[in-house]
Amino acid sequence: MTATLAAGDAIGNYIEMLRAAFSPRHEIAIFADLGTREIPFLPSYAYVARPGDILWFHYSIYSENFACLRGRGPDFKILDFHGVCPPELYAEDEQDLKRLAARAIEALPQMREVFDLCLVHSDYSESVLRRAGYERIVKTPLAIGNALAEAKEQPFLAEHLSRLEYLLFVGRVVAQKDILGMIELFDQIRRRRPELKLWIVGNRQASVQYQGQIQELLARLGIKRHVGFAGRLANPSLLKPFFKYARLFVTLSKWETFCVPVVEAMGFGVPTVTTERTCLPEIMGGTGLLADRDNLDGAAEQVATLLADEKRHEDLRRRCIERAPSFREEQMAAVLRDVEDRHFPRQDKP
Amino acid sequence: MGCVANVMACVGKENRARKASSHRSFEAFVGNEQTVSAQDDSGKSDSDLTMDQLRLFVSLRALGEGGGQDPAALQMVHDDLARLESELAVAGEAPEPFRLDQEDLDNLFLLKVRQSLEPEGKIKYLAPVRWLYSIFRRLFFGTQRRYNESATYLVRRLYSTALRTRYYQLRSLVLERRLKAIEMRLALLESTAGRPTVKPSSPPSESGRED
Numbered sequence: 001m002t003a004t005l006a007a008g009d010a011i012g013n014y015i016e017m018l019r020a021a022f023s024p025r026h027e028i029a030i031f032a033d034l035g036t037r038e039i040p041f042l043p044s045y046a047y048v049a050r051p052g053d054i055l056w057f058h059y060s061i062y063s064e065n066f067a068c069l070r071g072r073g074p075d076f077k078i079l080d081f082h083g084v085c086p087p088e089l090y091a092e093d094e095q096d097l098k099r100l101a102a103r104a105i106e107a108l109p110q111m112r113e114v115f116d117l118c119l120v121h122s123d124y125s126e127s128v129l130r131r132a133g134y135e136r137i138v139k140t141p142l143a144i145g146n147a148l149a150e151a152k153e154q155p156f157l158a159e160h161l162s163r164l165e166y167l168l169f170v171g172r173v174v175a176q177k178d179i180l181g182m183i184e185l186f187d188q189i190r191r192r193r194p195e196l197k198l199w200i201v202g203n204r205q206a207s208v209q210y211q212g213q214i215q216e217l218l219a220r221l222g223i224k225r226h227v228g229f230a231g232r233l234a235n236p237s238l239l240k241p242f243f244k245y246a247r248l249f250v251t252l253s254k255w256e257t258f259c260v261p262v263v264e265a266m267g268f269g270v271p272t273v274t275t276e277r278t279c280l281p282e283i284m285g286g287t288g289l290l291a292d293r294d295n296l297d298g299a300a301e302q303v304a305t306l307l308a309d310e311k312r313h314e315d316l317r318r319r320c321i322e323r324a325p326s327f328r329e330e331q332m333a334a335v336l337r338d339v340e341d342r343h344f345p346r347q348d349k350p
Numbered sequence: 351m352g353c354v355a356n357v358m359a360c361v362g363k364e365n366r367a368r369k370a371s372s373h374r375s376f377e378a379f380v381g382n383e384q385t386v387s388a389q390d391d392s393g394k395s396d397s398d399l400t401m402d403q404l405r406l407f408v409s410l411r412a413l414g415e416g417g418g419q420d421p422a423a424l425q426m427v428h429d430d431l432a433r434l435e436s437e438l439a440v441a442g443e444a445p446e447p448f449r450l451d452q453e454d455l456d457n458l459f460l461l462k463v464r465q466s467l468e469p470e471g472k473i474k475y476l477a478p479v480r481w482l483y484s485i486f487r488r489l490f491f492g493t494q495r496r497y498n499e500s501a502t503y504l505v506r507r508l509y510s511t512a513l514r515t516r517y518y519q520l521r522s523l524v525l526e527r528r529l530k531a532i533e534m535r536l537a538l539l540e541s542t543a544g545r546p547t548v549k550p551s552s553p554p555s556e557s558g559r560e561d
Binding site: 156157160161163164165195197225226228229230231238 | 395396397398400401402403404405407408411412415423
C-alpha cells in the first residue's frame, strides 16, 4: 500500500519488483490513494484486514491510507520506511505537501506499536526509526531492476548524447534536490571546461515558484543554452542513453534516504558527485566524489580535475561496475526471501 | 434560478481573472526566455548545436506526452517553427501562417467555461447573492475545479497536437524542397556527364606554341 503509485518512479518500480519477488507464493493486491493508468491498483479504503494478510505499507508522506494504521488489526503490518522529507525543504508554494510531511513526521512515533516489522534501505533511515522508538528493523537494499539495462536505446538520443560531454541529474526538479546549487556548481565547472553541458531529467511540475527561480538563475548566469531539461522519462529507451553517455552523475540533494538514480548511474559505470548529506555517501560507497556544498568553487575545481584525469575517471568507473551488482533485483529478492523466512508469520497450508 | 445564474457569473469572473493572470505570467516567462536566447545567440560550437537539436527533440516529446505544460518546450518548438517558416519564405514557398495561438486557446477555454457556468447570461450582482455564492462555493468548488482542470487539459492537448502537426508539416515541406534541389542537381550532373570535360588552362610554353 502506498500513497501515490506512478510507473517509473522509485516506489513504483520497487512495488513491481516486490510483486515479482513474492508472486506466485503470495496473492498480491496493490492499494493506493492516487495512481496512474500504467499500474492497476485498488483504492486504499478498499483494504479490509483479515488474519493471514500482510500489509506492506510504504511510509513516505501522510495520506488517506493512514486510516489503515489505526490499530494492530488481525493482519501482519510491515513498515517499509522511505523517509519523510523535512517540511522546511519544500518550496513556499507546496504548502499542502509541507503540511502532509509534518503530519507524517508527527505520526511516526505514534505508529511504533502498530507495525510488526520495519524495513529500511539505508543506515540513515534506520537511525531515524531508532530515534522514533522502533526496534524490529531490517535493512534491505533497494534494487534498480533490469528494465533500464536491457532497454534498446533511442537512436537519435544515443547518437547525439554520445557526442557531448555532460553532467547528469535524474530526479524530481524540486527544492529538496537543491537544483539551484547544482546549477551554480555547473556554472563554476563550465568556466574551467567551456564545452561541458548539464542535463536535468525529471518532473518539473511540482513547484511553479521553484521553476521560476531556476529560470531566473539560468538567465542571470547566461547558461540557459548549456542546460537541458528532458522532463520525466518513464520510458527506459529514452532514459538509458542519458545515463550511458554521461561523464558524471551530480546530485547535491539536501535530503535522501536512498537515491535510486545514484545506483542507476553506477550500473552504467557513471561516477557520482554528491555531498555528505544524509545517506548519499553510504549509497555511493566510494564510487564518486564528495563535494563541499558550502565551497562551490573548490568543488568545481575537484570536478574539473576529475574530468581532466582520464585515469582516475576510469578507476571510478571500474569501481562503479564492481559495486552495482549488489543492487541487482536478484540480490534484493534473495534478501527479501530471507526476511520472509525469518520474520513473516507462519501460515498453515491447506 | 436567476440567483444561481448570478452565482455562476461570479464563478466565471473569478475564473477569467485567474486565467488572465496565468496567461500574463506565461507571456512574461516566454519574453524572458527570448531575451536570454537573443543575448547569447552568437558563437555556437558543435556541442552547442548538438545540444540545441537534443533540446528540440525532448521538447517535441514533452509536447506529445505532457500536453504542452512546459513553457520552455513550447518556446523551443515555436522558435524552430519560425526558423522553418523563414526558410520556406526565403525559398518563395511560404505556407499560410499558423493561426492557432495560446491566446485563442485561452479564449476558447474561457468561452467553454462561460457557456457551462452562465447559461442565462449575467444578472446583477446583488448583496445576498454573496452569501449564497459562499455556500455554493463550499459545496461545488471541487466539482468546478475538476471541470476546469479537465477543460484546461483538453485545450492543452489540442494546442500541443496542433503545434506538433504544424511542426512536422513544415519540416516535411522543407525536406521536400531540399529533395527537389538535390534531384535538380543530380539531373544537372547527369546531363553534363556526357559532354567532354573542359581541360584546365595550361600556361603557354616558353616557345609560345602548344606542345
